[in-house]
Amino acid sequence: MDEMTSSPRERLILLFMAPFYHKLAQPYGWAVFRIVIGGYLALEGWPKILAPMSSIPFAEMMGFYPGWLFSPLLSVVQLFGGLAIALGVLTRPVALANAFVLVVTLIYHYTHPYGQAFLTPEGIAFLKANAQYLTEAGQKRLLSDGGAVSLGLVQGKA
Numbered sequence: 751m752d753e754m755t756s757s758p759r760e761r762l763i764l765l766f767m768a769p770f771y772h773k774l775a776q777p778y779g780w781a782v783f784r785i786v787i788g789g790y791l792a793l794e795g796w797p798k799i800l801a802p803m804s805s806i807p808f809a810e811m812m813g814f815y816p817g818w819l820f821s822p823l824l825s826v827v828q829l830f831g832g833l834a835i836a837l838g839v840l841t842r843p844v845a846l847a848n849a850f851v852l853v854v855t856l857i858y859h860y861t862h863p864y865g866q867a868f869l870t871p872e873g874i875a876f877l878k879a880n881a882q883y884l885t886e887a888g889q890k891r892l893l894s895d896g897g898a899v900s901l902g903l904v905q906g907k908a
Contacts, residue, residue: 781838788836791848795828802826812858827851869897 762768798805802825806817814820828851831844874896881889891900 784838784841785836788832788834791828791832791835792830793832795825795830795832798825799829812854824851869901871896 762771802822803818805821805824809820809824810817827844827847831848834844835841835848869892874892877884878893881893884892891897
């Protein structure tokens with residue numbers, strides 16, 4: 751058992767679990783991690799690959815010109831990059847490309863929160879006056895607090 755825990759980087763709390771960690775959890779854990787992360791990226795890339803030119807205004811608004819090049823590139827990086835990560839093919843370069851895309855997206859959403867662009871006071875006033883356009887659950891979520899909780903959920907997903 752000493753050879754299994756001889757690395758100074760390991761700090762096993764339950765030493766009797768060392769065979770489980772080394773023979774099952776460590777090798778298969780990374781595979782599961784790759785499949786989940788790659789699958790999620792591919793899932794997010796699927797709608798983009800169906801309409802690869804749909805992100806042109808977004809790409810150009812963020813300063814990536816020409817948009818006709820970067821919009822399909824974003825689709826390809828997410829869909830095929832996610833599949834490559836899930837399959838374990840070229841994982842490091844593909845993960846680097848996806849990390850760049852995700853960091854740019856994170857910075858954008860952090861510096862440009864939805865706020866008034868998503869739920870305007872006029873829109874909330876319209877919905878209060880015309881509640882028939884919302885379901886009962888929608889009325890509770892949007893009209894009770896002016897949409898603050900709903901906006902928080904949307905911004906949190908972004």
